[in-house]
Amino acid sequence: MEIKNHLVIVCLICSLAGLALIYIADINLQPVQVKIGEINFEMIGKKVTTTGYIIYKRTHPEGHIFLTVGYGKDKIEVPLFNGFVSGLKENGLSEGDFQKGRKIVVEGLVDEYKGQLQIVPRRPEDVKLVD
Numbered sequence: 001m002e003i004k005n006h007l008v009i010v011c012l013i014c015s016l017a018g019l020a021l022i023y024i025a026d027i028n029l030q031p032v033q034v035k036i037g038e039i040n041f042e043m044i045g046k047k048v049t050t051t052g053y054i055i056y057k058r059t060h061p062e063g064h065i066f067l068t069v070g071y072g073k074d075k076i077e078v079p080l081f082n083g084f085v086s087g088l089k090e091n092g093l094s095e096g097d098f099q100k101g102r103k104i105v106v107e108g109l110v111d112e113y114k115g116q117l118q119i120v121p122r123r124p125e126d127v128k129l130v131d
Helices: 002-029 081-090
Strands: 045-057 064-073 073-079 102-114 116-120 126-129
Touching: 002 116, 064 102, 073 081, 073 102
Parallel strands: 073 116
Antiparallel strands: 045 064, 045 102, 064 073, 102 116, 102 126
């Protein structure tokens, strides 16, 4: 009987610890609103939201779109991969909407590719063009 009570207490403590870890993970996954120039290598893996203007666009033959988004002197890369671009089409955006000079709001994970920082959006709703 006494072992059963100890087991219940241990299970309860483990459950509470698990809920606390889920809560902490959720807080860390909430995007932080940052300026492009504030994004640095220490933020890799963090979810951020930033606003800027499309200063360069390259379309890959396989359907990927690679954007460079800037604000003032600061810039960051934003890759939109083929499957992601298909999802954008479902939200009413097409490849032609991503024109140089358009204002864009991007939410995603900070990552690094070949020494360059980038923001990788996870869902089509993470990319918004602003008029």
